Amino acid sequence: MSLADDQTLGAAAARDEDEIRRARAARIEKIAKWALPVAIMALAIMGWGWIVRANEIPHYILPGPNLVWDSLVNDWAILIDAAYLTGWITLLALLLAVVGGAGLAILFNQSKMLELSFYPYAVILQVTPVVSIAPLIFIYVDSKVAGMLLCAWLVAFFPVLSSTTLGLNSVDHNLRDLFRIYGATRWQRLRFLQLPSALPYFLGGLKIAGGLSLIGAVVAELVAGTGGIGSGLAFRIQEAGYRLNIARMFAALALVAAMGVFIFAALSFLSHLLLKNWHESAVAREK
Amino acid sequence: MAVHHHDTLPLGQRPPLLKLRHVDKVFSGDVVALKDMNLQVNQGDFISLLGPSGCGKSTALRIISDLMHPTRGRVDWEGGHGRGDLGVVFQEPTLMPWATVSQNVWLPFRLAGKSYGEVKDDVLEVLRLVGLEKFQNSYPRELSGGMKMRVSIARAIVTNPRLILMDEPFAALDEITRHKLNNDLLKLKAQIGCTVIFVTHSVFESVFLSDRIVVMAARPGRVLTELEVDAPYPRGEEFRTSAEYAAHARRASEALKEAMGEPA
Numbered sequence: 001m002s003l004a005d006d007q008t009l010g011a012a013a014a015r016d017e018d019e020i021r022r023a024r025a026a027r028i029e030k031i032a033k034w035a036l037p038v039a040i041m042a043l044a045i046m047g048w049g050w051i052v053r054a055n056e057i058p059h060y061i062l063p064g065p066n067l068v069w070d071s072l073v074n075d076w077a078i079l080i081d082a083a084y085l086t087g088w089i090t091l092l093a094l095l096l097a098v099v100g101g102a103g104l105a106i107l108f109n110q111s112k113m114l115e116l117s118f119y120p121y122a123v124i125l126q127v128t129p130v131v132s133i134a135p136l137i138f139i140y141v142d143s144k145v146a147g148m149l150l151c152a153w154l155v156a157f158f159p160v161l162s163s164t165t166l167g168l169n170s171v172d173h174n175l176r177d178l179f180r181i182y183g184a185t186r187w188q189r190l191r192f193l194q195l196p197s198a199l200p201y202f203l204g205g206l207k208i209a210g211g212l213s214l215i216g217a218v219v220a221e222l223v224a225g226t227g228g229i230g231s232g233l234a235f236r237i238q239e240a241g242y243r244l245n246i247a248r249m250f251a252a253l254a255l256v257a258a259m260g261v262f263i264f265a266a267l268s269f270l271s272h273l274l275l276k277n278w279h280e281s282a283v284a285r286e287k
Numbered sequence: 288m289a290v291h292h293h294d295t296l297p298l299g300q301r302p303p304l305l306k307l308r309h310v311d312k313v314f315s316g317d318v319v320a321l322k323d324m325n326l327q328v329n330q331g332d333f334i335s336l337l338g339p340s341g342c343g344k345s346t347a348l349r350i351i352s353d354l355m356h357p358t359r360g361r362v363d364w365e366g367g368h369g370r371g372d373l374g375v376v377f378q379e380p381t382l383m384p385w386a387t388v389s390q391n392v393w394l395p396f397r398l399a400g401k402s403y404g405e406v407k408d409d410v411l412e413v414l415r416l417v418g419l420e421k422f423q424n425s426y427p428r429e430l431s432g433g434m435k436m437r438v439s440i441a442r443a444i445v446t447n448p449r450l451i452l453m454d455e456p457f458a459a460l461d462e463i464t465r466h467k468l469n470n471d472l473l474k475l476k477a478q479i480g481c482t483v484i485f486v487t488h489s490v491f492e493s494v495f496l497s498d499r500i501v502v503m504a505a506r507p508g509r510v511l512t513e514l515e516v517d518a519p520y521p522r523g524e525e526f527r528t529s530a531e532y533a534a535h536a537r538r539a540s541e542a543l544k545e546a547m548g549e550p551a
């Protein structure tokens with residue numbers, strides 16, 4: 001009896017140790033996920049400062065990180081205004097990309113003839129670099145805002161269109177049969193079956209479109225120049241470059257990057273919220 | 288939903304529900320999936336379609352459920368049929384992963400334009416019948432394979448259909464779960480008094496569940512013979528271990544061997 005007890009206890013203790021090791025590894029990984037990139041960034045900034053100081057590089061060629069920080073603080077008013085503008089264009093373009101991309105996908109899905117007629121042109125628009133279309137757009141579109149939105153939309157809508165199209169077509173065939181057996185209308189099939197099936201695909205496309213609409217907005221600003229509507233971050237970068245204010249170039253660049261990261265994080269979070277109950281990609285699993 | 292507690296009539300006295308008359312199905316490329324299939328389904332029957340894969344079992348179900356037109360021949364329902372007369376269960380549970388258990392069971396009603404409030408009692412009643420009333424708000428991914436299949440069955444019976452088609456519903460489940468679901472399916476059938484066509488390639492499943500076994504052969508897909516399992520319901524463990532069961536299983540095995548082209 002006591003021997004048996006000892007044995008089970010021993011086995012339990014051994015298993016526990018294994019579990020503890022696993023838990024510790026998981027904890028370390030969780031911290032490292034944040035700590036490592038931050039440490040790398042800190043090291044890189046320190047190394048950058050050291051290189052600038054050691055080689056006495058003049059600030060109009062490469063400013064040290066302290067100068068960039070100063071510029072960020074001193075030029076904050078200008079930069080934040082610029083960030084607002086770029087941010088707004090990006091968000092609006094993303095919104096239009098969602099409406100246009102998902103709307104076209106649904107339309108194409110409902111009519112094969114429409115899809116066959118227009119899908120190739122969506123592809124052509126997508127593969128033509130926006131930088132090469134942008135100057136033309138600003139010739140024909142008077143409003144700077146409209147032109148910028150159009151540029152950003154052109155780059156951003158395609159991932160939404162193609163991923164939503166894929167999603168609408170990847171309905172489980174048994175579910176499709178079931179809907180037919182129960183006499184579902186076209187609209188019911190779209191609403192209750194195809195749209196929910198397409199949601200994970202759509203959200204994947206949305207994440208890509210978020211980054212692309214920022215790129216589109218930046219490109220549009222560079223092509224459009226300033227005038228009337230104030231200046232965005234990309235314009236500020238260009239302008240600072242003309243004045244050899246390299247520190248401000250870096251400061252504005254940091255803001256653009258931060259904006260990109262923010263958009264990606266926000267869209268990832270949205271995707272997690274919408275899928276967490278049911279989709280494998282959002283369900284936490286122990287390893 | 289009305290639970291009838293039907294006492295099923297003896298085999299010879301059941302009124303007809305539907306008839307397959309000389310049904311052929313030829314797919315492009317000259318695949319003869321069904322050749323001259325005749326089958327009369329009577330009210331209260333539990334029919335198994337037993338046969339090797341490729342003998343047209345699924346094709347027969349798809350034709351009955353109107354997902355496919357026969358190349359020749361026809362399917363006649365006694366007194367016609369409409370929406371909600373048919374329930375289907377596939378080999379996979381085929382649940383909507385984004386919807387809860389009760390929303391999944393609501394689906395046939397929802398597609399008929401009924402709000403959840405109108406049919407809530409029916410939904411909860413069938414969930415109770417399959418033993419899942421506590422899981423009405425769970426999502427499919429939180430359930431085991433057997434539980435998902437129960438939800439699928441609940442959805443198939445919620446409209447109180449006249450005919451339920453099941454296409455190898457338990458084939459992907461483990462032996463113990465399958466055993467349990469077989470028992471529960473018979474109880475469920477006794478409670479709601481429906482008619483079932485059940486596709487399987489398990490001799491034992493077909494003998495345990497059904498009172499008519501339609502043995503089919505492939506190339507071309509056709510009905511080879513029909514066996515009656517005249518053991519009374521309810522059937523339980525004592526039937527599974529009886530000599531009668533063994534005898535029926537032997538007969539069905541021999542017919543299946545013949546269907547697969549081997550000498551009996």
Ligand SMILES: Nc1ncnc2c1ncn2[C@@H]1O[C@H](COP(=O)(O)OP(=O)(O)O)[C@@H](O)[C@H]1O
Pocket residue numbers: 314315318319320338339340341342343344345346347508
């Ligand atoms: N949509 C289809 N197109 C062409 N051939 C098919 C199609 N569906 C089934 N078949 C063929 O018809 C035969 C019967 O198929 P099926 O009814 O699925 O058999 P079972 O369910 O008995 O395994 C098989 O040879 C299969 O390959």
Ligand SMILES: [Mg+2]
Pocket residue numbers: 344345346454
């Ligand atoms: Mg099949």
